[in-house]
Amino acid sequence: MSVVKTLGQFIIEKQKDFPYAKGELSRLLRDIGIASKIVNREVNKAGLVDILGEVGTQNSHGESQKKLDVFANEQFISALTVGGECCIVVSEENDEPIYINSEVSPNAKYIVAIDPLDGSSNIDVNVSVGTIFSIYRRLSTDGPAQLKDALQNGTEQVAAGYVVYGSSTMLVYTTGKGVNGFTLDPSIGEFCLSHPDMSMPKDGYIYSLNEGNYVHFPQGVKKYLKYCQEEDASTNRPYSSRYIGSMVADLHRNLLKGGIFIYPSTASAPNGKLRLVYEGNPMAFIIEQAGGRATNGFKRILDTEVESLHQRSPIFLGSENMVLKVEEFMREYCPELAPKEVESSEL
Numbered sequence: 001m002s003v004v005k006t007l008g009q010f011i012i013e014k015q016k017d018f019p020y021a022k023g024e025l026s027r028l029l030r031d032i033g034i035a036s037k038i039v040n041r042e043v044n045k046a047g048l049v050d051i052l053g054e055v056g057t058q059n060s061h062g063e064s065q066k067k068l069d070v071f072a073n074e075q076f077i078s079a080l081t082v083g084g085e086c087c088i089v090v091s092e093e094n095d096e097p098i099y100i101n102s103e104v105s106p107n108a109k110y111i112v113a114i115d116p117l118d119g120s121s122n123i124d125v126n127v128s129v130g131t132i133f134s135i136y137r138r139l140s141t142d143g144p145a146q147l148k149d150a151l152q153n154g155t156e157q158v159a160a161g162y163v164v165y166g167s168s169t170m171l172v173y174t175t176g177k178g179v180n181g182f183t184l185d186p187s188i189g190e191f192c193l194s195h196p197d198m199s200m201p202k203d204g205y206i207y208s209l210n211e212g213n214y215v216h217f218p219q220g221v222k223k224y225l226k227y228c229q230e231e232d233a234s235t236n237r238p239y240s241s242r243y244i245g246s247m248v249a250d251l252h253r254n255l256l257k258g259g260i261f262i263y264p265s266t267a268s269a270p271n272g273k274l275r276l277v278y279e280g281n282p283m284a285f286i287i288e289q290a291g292g293r294a295t296n297g298f299k300r301i302l303d304t305e306v307e308s309l310h311q312r313s314p315i316f317l318g319s320e321n322m323v324l325k326v327e328e329f330m331r332e333y334c335p336e337l338a339p340k341e342v343e344s345s346e347l
């Protein structure tokens with residue numbers, strides 16, 4: 001008889017790894033699990049209910065908001081508000097941080113940064129989408145929570161995770177002690193441990209990037225792409241190209257099979273497209289915890305200084321040896337793109 005361990009049971013069991021834990025983080029992860037199930041319910045029947053298409057408004061990134069973006073955003077904000085452990089929500093869909101009223105949760109000490117619905121361009125076409133979350137502890141509990149509590153670097157994350165709404169729905173997360181995956185069993189409405197101690201192969205044979213942007217790619221990425229497509233049986237090249245266009249789904253596949261995901265800077269977007277606080281940092285934390293590597297082509301993403309809630313970052317995430325390889329090409333062919341804090345001696 002196979003033993004089922006639910007997310008809730010697993011979280012409580014792991015609490016012993018944190019001697020000072022009082023269950024607040026456990027309850028916060030529970031709240032994220034609850035909102036994910038509600039979003040999953042709508043995603044699964046998206047064509048049958050009025051949840052496809054756009055609402056007619058734009059978010060601060062100039063992207064037209066999909067109905068499911070807004071629905072998911074509302075579900076996570078309300079679950080985090082009701083749950084009582086969160087004092088600030090930073091969301092892709094809200095320009096400003098959402099300060100949770102301290103009367104409702106006077107002792108709340110966690111900040112949650114969230115991409116409520118990732119892969120919005122795939123919603124209406126029944127292709128996997130996701131949710132990405134990142135959790136920080138307040139810098140101090142004196143007085144109300146402040147903006148600086150939400151502007152912490154990725155190294156300060158206490159937990160991060162994603163939910164992929166695909167052929168099955170999975171929640172994958174880390175608290176800095178490895179990565180574990182849970183599959184939603186609709187018959188009991190529970191996320192059940194299905195992928196314990198996930199680890200990313202050091203080498204992979206899949207590359208994921210939007211080749212439609214090739215002409216705008218930095219020289220280093222162009223050279224790496226050619227390297228991936230060259231014939232060389234001894235290194236299993238050419239690699240396979242796979243690109244879903246939902247960061248969560250592309251990274252989930254690469255996490256399981258090995259591979260590299262790249263969303264580089266381009267001439268028109270010098271910091272790329274993807275957002276550091278609720279896409280780059282949480283996915284980097286998970287990839288590193290699974291034994292992969294996460295950089296902006298030159299430097300560890302988690303060490304990137306967070307200056308604003310919606311800042312963007314070039315993204316190079318994946319199997320360690322593949323990311324090291326593309327970094328070689330970046331240093332050789334476009335050292336001028338290196339962030340100013342990267343020493344010239346490192347180039």
Ligand SMILES: O=P(O)(O)OC[C@H]1O[C@](O)(COP(=O)(O)O)[C@@H](O)[C@@H]1O
Nearest residue numbers: 115117118119120121210245246247
């Ligand atoms: O269509 P493009 O330019 O390849 O961009 C796809 C990328 O944009 C995203 O959809 C951005 O995320 P959102 O859908 O949350 O805005 C990523 O999931 C994906 O990796």
Ligand SMILES: [Mg+2]
Nearest residue numbers: 115118119279
């Ligand atoms: Mg996204």
Ligand SMILES: [Mg+2]
Nearest residue numbers: 092115117118
């Ligand atoms: Mg989104």
